[in-house]
Structure formats: C-alpha cells, structure tokens
Amino acid sequence: MEIYFQLITDAETLRKACEDLKNEDVLGFDTETTELSPYDGTLRLVQLSTGKDTKVIDLKQFAARGDLRTSKELAPLRDLLAAPKPIKIAHNAKFDAKWISHHLGVQLGGTFDTLLASQLIAAGDDGRRHSLGEVTSHFLGTELDKSEQVSDWNAPELSQSQIEYAARDAATMIPLREKIVERLKADELVKVAKLEFDCVMPIAQMELNGFYLDAARWREQLERVKVSQAKVALELQQMLAAGVAQASLFGFTEINLDSQTQVTDALKNLGVPVPETTRGWQLQPLAADYPVVGKLLEYRGVAKSLSSFGETILDFINPVTGRLHADFRQIGAPTGRFSCSKPNIQQIPHEENYRRCFRAPEGRKLIIADYSQVELRILAEFSKDQNFINAFVSGEDFHTTAAAQVFNVKPEAVTADQRSFAKRLNFGVVYGIGSQRFALMTGLSQTSAEDIMRRYFATYRGLDAWLRDASRKVMSERVARTASGRMSRFRFDEEDRKAISLAQRNGKNMPIQGTSADILKRALHLLHEKIAGTSARLVNIVHDEIIVEADADDAEMAADKLEKAMCAAGEEYISRVPVKVDVKIADEWAK
DNA sequence: GTGAAGGGCCAC
DNA sequence: AAACGTGGCCCTTCAC
Numbered sequence: 001m002e003i004y005f006q007l008i009t010d011a012e013t014l015r016k017a018c019e020d021l022k023n024e025d026v027l028g029f030d031t032e033t034t035e036l037s038p039y040d041g042t043l044r045l046v047q048l049s050t051g052k053d054t055k056v057i058d059l060k061q062f063a064a065r066g067d068l069r070t071s072k073e074l075a076p077l078r079d080l081l082a083a084p085k086p087i088k089i090a091h092n093a094k095f096d097a098k099w100i101s102h103h104l105g106v107q108l109g110g111t112f113d114t115l116l117a118s119q120l121i122a123a124g125d126d127g128r129r130h131s132l133g134e135v136t137s138h139f140l141g142t143e144l145d146k147s148e149q150v151s152d153w154n155a156p157e158l159s160q161s162q163i164e165y166a167a168r169d170a171a172t173m174i175p176l177r178e179k180i181v182e183r184l185k186a187d188e189l190v191k192v193a194k195l196e197f198d199c200v201m202p203i204a205q206m207e208l209n210g211f212y213l214d215a216a217r218w219r220e221q222l223e224r225v226k227v228s229q230a231k232v233a234l235e236l237q238q239m240l241a242a243g244v245a246q247a248s249l250f251g252f253t254e255i256n257l258d259s260q261t262q263v264t265d266a267l268k269n270l271g272v273p274v275p276e277t278t279r280g281w282q283l284q285p286l287a288a289d290y291p292v293v294g295k296l297l298e299y300r301g302v303a304k305s306l307s308s309f310g311e312t313i314l315d316f317i318n319p320v321t322g323r324l325h326a327d328f329r330q331i332g333a334p335t336g337r338f339s340c341s342k343p344n345i346q347q348i349p350h351e352e353n354y355r356r357c358f359r360a361p362e363g364r365k366l367i368i369a370d371y372s373q374v375e376l377r378i379l380a381e382f383s384k385d386q387n388f389i390n391a392f393v394s395g396e397d398f399h400t401t402a403a404a405q406v407f408n409v410k411p412e413a414v415t416a417d418q419r420s421f422a423k424r425l426n427f428g429v430v431y432g433i434g435s436q437r438f439a440l441m442t443g444l445s446q447t448s449a450e451d452i453m454r455r456y457f458a459t460y461r462g463l464d465a466w467l468r469d470a471s472r473k474v475m476s477e478r479v480a481r482t483a484s485g486r487m488s489r490f491r492f493d494e495e496d497r498k499a500i501s502l503a504q505r506n507g508k509n510m511p512i513q514g515t516s517a518d519i520l521k522r523a524l525h526l527l528h529e530k531i532a533g534t535s536a537r538l539v540n541i542v543h544d545e546i547i548v549e550a551d552a553d554d555a556e557m558a559a560d561k562l563e564k565a566m567c568a569a570g571e572e573y574i575s576r577v578p579v580k581v582d583v584k585i586a587d588e589w590a591k
Numbered sequence: 592g593t594g595a596a597g598g599g600c601c602a603c
Numbered sequence: 604a605a606a607c608g609t610g611g612c613c614c615t616t617c618a619c
Contacts, residue, residue, distance in 0.1 A: 258614055260598065279599060281605070304600055307613045333609045337603085344611045347602040375603090431607035440605070501606060509608045513603095517609095543603045543609090 005054040005167035009061040011073035017048075017055045018076035022086065024050055026112065028173030029088035031096045032166050034154045038102040038208065039320045043068070044153040046077065046100075047166050048088075051174030054167040058158070059103075069105035077104070084110040089173040091115050091132040093197075094330065097204035107201055107532075114173065116196045116331060117180045120189050123479075123489040124334025136172055139179040144172065192484040192518070196330060199521045202528040203328055206538040210323030211345055212549070215314055217357040222310060224353070229302040233257060236299045239292040240266040257299055267292065281440075308347075309354060316343045328541075334488045335510050336517035337543060346542045348589075355590035358540075365555035365585050367536075369562050370545035371519070371570065372580035373398060375430050378483075378515045381574045385462030392577040399423040406452075406459045425456050429467065430512050432505030467508050474507025475500070482514035483573045484522075515573055516544060523569035530561040547589070555585045 008014050021027060028049035035041025046057045062073055081088065081100055087110040090096050097108040118135045122128040133144045148165035155162075184190050236257060255262040260278060267274045272290050275282040280297055287294035316324050324345060332339025340346040348354055360366045371377075376398070380388045391401040396411060403422035404411040424441060425433070439449035457464040474480055480488050488510045492499035523546065527538065535551035536558035546566065550558040563583045570579030584591075 256615080260615070262615095276604095277598075279605090300599075304613080308601065308611090310613095312612090329610095332611095335609060337609055339610050340602095341611060344602080347600095347611065349601065428607060431609095433608095434606045436604095436606055438607095441607090498604080498606085502608095505606085505608065513609065516603095545603085 003054060003164075003168055003171050004052060005049075005056055005164065005171075007163055008055055008057045011062075014057060014073065015076045017057075018080045021048055021050065021055065022080055022083070024086040026087045026089055026174065026177060028054070028170040028177075029090045029093075029096065030166065030170040030173070031099050032153045032162075033099055037318075037325070038099045039318055039325075042154070043099045043103040045158075045163075045166050046081075047170035048080070049167065049170035049174060051171055054171045056163050056167050056170075060156075068103050074104065078106045082106040082109045086110065087112050089114065089177045091135065091169075091173070093200045094204045094207070097201055098208055101204060102208055107205070109201075111197045111200050112177055113197055113200055114176055114180060116200070117184060117189075117193055119331040120193055120196065120486065121180070121183050121187060123187075123487040125489060125491075132169065132172075136176060139176055139183070140172070144169070187487060188485055189487060190485075192336075192482075192486045195484050195518060195521055195525075198525040199330060202524040202538060203330055205528070206541070207325050207328060209537040209539050209549070210318065210321050210325040211358060211539045211547075212323050212361050213313070213317060214357050214359050215317060217359075218314060221353050221357060222306070225302055225305050229299075229306050232295065232299045232302055236292070236295045239295055240270070242270065242292075258303065263296065267296075305349065305354075309349060313343045326540075330521075333513075335514040336482060336486045336521070337513065338517070338541060345540055352590040356588040358589040360549055360587050363552055364549050365552050365587065366539075366589060367548040367550060367555060367559045367562055367583065367585055368545065368589065369548075369559070369566055369581055369583040370542075371516070371566065372582055374516050374519065374544050374570065374579075375512050376426055377570075377574055377577045377579065378512050378519075379430060379463065379466070380577045382511065382515075383460075383463040383466035384576065385460050385466070388460050388463050389577050395578075399426060402426055406456050421452055422456075425453065429456075429463065430509060432467070432471075432508045470508040470511065471504040474503055478503075480507045480510040480514075482511050482518050484515070484518040486514050486518060488514070519569050519573055520544065520546070522572060523566045526565035526569055527562060530565055531558065534558065534561075536561070559583050559585055 008017060028051065030047045031043060032045040033041050033043055043059055046059060048055050057077065059068060062068060062071060065071070065073065068074060081104065088108060089112040092115040093108065093111045093113040100106060100108050114135055115130050118130045133146055136142060136144045148162050151162055184193050237254060240255060255266055257263060264274055264278060270292060272286065272293060280300065283293050283297060287297060318325055324343060326340050326345045327342045329339045348358070377392060380392055387405055391398055391405060394401055399419050399422050400411055400414050403414040403418040406422055407414070407418050421442060425438065428438060435446065435450045435453050438453060439446050442449065470480070474490055478490050490503045490506060492503050520541065520543065524541070527546065534557070535554045537549050538546070539549045540547040546562060548558050548562055563581050566581045567579050
C-alpha cells in the first residue's frame, strides 16, 4: 500500500497540520515510544492520519526546545488530542492515552479502540487473537509488517523505514474502523462499544495514578506470616513423619510440603483415606477425624499467603512514583469483567493485616465504595420476580428477608441456619448452582438440599422462570447478552452433556456478571468526568468496588461524587429495585 | 534451563 | 466432576 506521509519537526508546520486535521470526523492515531512504561521512557512520535494523509510528529525535536506539557509550540496538538472530535482511532488506546497524559499533559478525548472492538466482536471466542496484525488481517485481509515495532525509537535520526512504519500503522486505522463499525452494527454492539471506549481514559489514568502500598507495613506483615509458616511447617512435618518414624534412624525424613505427590504418599502412610484430589474442599470433611489434615490445610493457608502475597509484590513498586501501577485488561473476561495483573490487586486477601498495607499517603484519604449485592439486584431486575424485588425494596437485611419468605416465617423468627441457607442459595443461583453442590456446601443430605431448593424456587417463581429461560435461550441461540448488549458466544458439541450444562450455567451467569461489569464501567466514565480538575484520583477497582484517593480536605466531596456516579450508573440499568452503594472514607483499605 | 500443564487458592 | 461463574499467581512435575 502506497501511503503519503509527512514528518513534522517544527511549530509552524504542526500548527497548519492540526488546523487541517481538526475538521476531520475521525483520525487514525498511534504513538511510538522508547519504553513500555511512560514513567521509564520518552514519547518519540505521535502519528495522526486521515487515511490518505498521515502526519508523523517527531517530539524529540520539540522536546529539545521546551517542556512538552507546556510548550506553546505543541498547544495545537494537545488541543486536537483532547477534543472529543475528531475521534481518535487507536489499537489499545489505553497505551497511547497513558503516554499522552503523562508526557503531553492532556486527557485523550474521543476514542475508538480497535482492540476493544475486536474483543467485543469475538465475544469470548478464545481462538481469536487481537494484536493489530491479527485484527488487520481478519478485518481487512492484509498483512502488517511489525518488524520496526521494536526498533530503536531513541535514535537521533529515524530511518525512512521507521517513519513509514509509524505512518502506516496510523493510516491503517481508517479502513480498519470502517470494517469494524459495520460488524459492530450488524452484531448490535454499538452501545457496548461506546461504553468500553468511554472507559479507556479512566483506566489509563488509574494505571498512571497507581495504588499506594506501605512497603514497611507489608514487610512487617510478611515477617509475622513467615514465623507462623515455619511453626506450622515443622508441626506438619512431624505429624506426617509419624507414619514412617520407626523406619528412620535419623529421625524423620523431610518431605516437600508443597509437593502434591509427596504429601499424598505421606497421608496414605498414616492411613488417611485420601480423596482423588487434595483440594481444600475435599480434605475439609476429613479434618475432624485426622488432625494432620487440619494441619495441612493450615499450612496451605500460610504458604499461599507467603508465596502469592509475599516479597514479589514489592518489586512492582515503581521507583519513580513509589506506587503500584498494575496492568488492567479492560475486557479481561468474556463477561466483560476486568482482569488485573503485575500485580493483581484485585485478589489481595480480605484479611485486615494485608488490606491495611494499602493506605492513603500523608494528607490524603481513601474513599472506598462498593455496590451492595449488585448481582442479585440485577437478577431481580431481569427476572421481574415480585417477591425477590420486594425483599430488596423492604430495605431490611436481604438474606433474612429472603429466608423469611422461603421458610414462611416472620423475619424476626428466622433462625441462623435458615438465613445461612437462603444466603448460600442467593449467591449460588447467580452461578447456576445445583442441589448436589448445595448439599455439599451446607452439609445437608441430598434430599434436604433438594427440598430447600424447591421451596426457594417456589417462592421465587419468576426467578426460576428467568433462569430456565436463560438456559433455553443459550441452547437455541448459542449467545447470551448483558443489559448493554455485550455478547458472549457459546460453542459446544450437541453430544457433550458436560459442555451443555456448562454453557447453560454460563447462559445464566454471563448476563448477570456482565451487567455488573457494564454498570461499573459506566460508573468509571461518570466518575472520571465528575472528578476532573479535583485532587481525587481513581486508584483501584475490584469488580463491584471503586477506590478513590483524594486530599483529606476533598474527601467528603469526592465521596459524594463517587456515590452519585455509581448510583447513576446503576440506575441506568436497574430500575425495579433500589441501587445501593456503601461509601466510606478511610486511611486504609481495611475498614 | 525453560515452558506448558496440572493442582491449588486468593479475589469478587 | 465441584453438576457454582469470572480471573491471576504460585508451586511442582514433566517434557524438551
């Protein structure tokens, strides 16, 4: 493909270029950087393309003459990038948005992300990859040469090949978007695409903001865990060795407590009827009869803490900011949920000793807000079940109210067991729980479990009907959707009963879990707009929870904005039951 | 040594 | 086959 491009190194040419470009509806957009993290490297090129004409702006030349964030020379570029129009089309716009925000000091306005769009269209098909090369080949049928991607973007003089590569990537965005828009329309994904695109900037900014971890506190916590780990490990070694102690003249032989095979052998030697797998839920029932099993589970707990939540997280603290800048994948799961890694700050143990290490720096506060039982409220909304809705409208403790309805007693007469049964079913229905699993988790007999589940679904007939319909629908249409229209496709073999039942559970769960993700993403967009220009910063999200950090003086204001954004987002999708958000202002993540 | 697979467990 | 959904990370084991 022959493309026209122009390398821009001076203010006057840039001003003229921006003057022309700002009248376009859409622009292909890309950047070239010397590193992957904006805190480490420099932003070398910004490319903007109409498809026919591509401007490649060499910021190295501008940086030599002044600060990129304030330089008057760059004002036309900053304005163009910040404006909602033209829409900037990028592949993984989060990446470019972070560099633009950090190095040019502007929030990217008006985004179309070909990566997110491709993921929405693929609708959970694991076979599809979403690199720019793959996406281009899928939608345009052309191959992209990415060989210059890792070339030296620090060189004083860029090669013609580098500049051409940079220009071509931006130019490709124009035809690529056209094809993708056709597909989004055909699949009725335009609304959810907008939802996702609006979320890019909030997430880019959150990653730049980072989440503060008090390293000293974390180390203290680690020391405590290490001590108990050593103690528990020794006790477990001794208990496991009891079966073979006589066999050794040198006391007991140490085994690797982390080795499944060695531990299983040792348990067998002790006469423990070891189940097929030694996972916690299988072993738990044996703990009462075999103290060694209880000790093993205790060991696993501390070992997990020490490995997954040990020293390694400290290596992720950025030396420049002193904070954790985790990597969030916006469409991390087919349901639309985020995933998080390096480090995964969505799986920090709930235990206070861990959570309290994540705290507000001096003079700042954390504002922690989470949706109260949002998935159950979504289920109530979808099913239109009047009893289920009433349980929420009453405003009383939901599980108690539900138990009163299911067991037909007054709320004040609900026993602890009854509430617990109702609570476990309330959570379980969202995942498509069966009586077998319910029996296992409650310790009830199969028939008692079935009996309680019958009572439950007799009380909530509308809920039962919705769940059955979701199963039926996924079988006939092989597709499930959330309230925003997000889609998940299911492929399974007609003969494979296991795959069928999995798809049916997915058909029930995906719309619920996915709508929760829709709501969170919508809230992030509203929040981002509300807190612009204040001291409030988004610092973490955990599926139904949003954490903001703000100056202590602004905490009340930020809490108010956060609550309003979350409620408004929820109410866009939920109207039959109230949306409840719990907000607190704290010094630490815990409490 | 390195990498994939399997088992296990943390979060919501 | 956890017949309860979505992720990521750690460890061991095993093949190359």
